[in-house]
Amino acid sequence: MSSIDFEILSRFREISRRLLELQKEVLSDTKITIPEFKMMTVLGINEKYNQTILSDFCDIDKPTTSRLINKMVEQNLVERKNDNIDRRITYINLSSEGKKILNELINKMMTFSKNYFNPISDNDKKTFINLLNKTLGKEEIC
Numbered sequence: 001m002s003s004i005d006f007e008i009l010s011r012f013r014e015i016s017r018r019l020l021e022l023q024k025e026v027l028s029d030t031k032i033t034i035p036e037f038k039m040m041t042v043l044g045i046n047e048k049y050n051q052t053i054l055s056d057f058c059d060i061d062k063p064t065t066s067r068l069i070n071k072m073v074e075q076n077l078v079e080r081k082n083d084n085i086d087r088r089i090t091y092i093n094l095s096s097e098g099k100k101i102l103n104e105l106i107n108k109m110m111t112f113s114k115n116y117f118n119p120i121s122d123n124d125k126k127t128f129i130n131l132l133n134k135t136l137g138k139e140e141i142c
Helices: 003-027 034-045 051-058 062-074 096-117 122-135
Strands: 078-082 090-094
Touching: 003 034, 003 096, 034 051, 034 062, 034 078, 034 090, 034 096, 051 062, 051 090, 062 078, 090 096
Parallel strands: none
Antiparallel strands: 078 090
């Protein structure tokens, strides 16, 4: 591994650590945990996920996913809905309260992230996004 590759990995670790701190700060005055926030965010994108898909998207093992969902149902953040055709399939959806809380948290996260990324020009942000996409094997979007 070259020294520049090592430096890139070091920077990614630092960014990851800082983003985790940002999430903790945003969630500090709530009872929402980071895994719950992650799950709510995934459900906010597409509400038709079953527990297995949620587990995969959130990178959480299935027993932990089940416990999280049960806790979030008790907190009225999510609800379970059976499939109309196959009653064995249960989908997890954000409740109206969950949607409201998620929107508040996302707005708070956006405020914090604006401050975090404020020193970077829009052009540099686009370049950064394109470089990240390149490392992920995705097309440039900016």
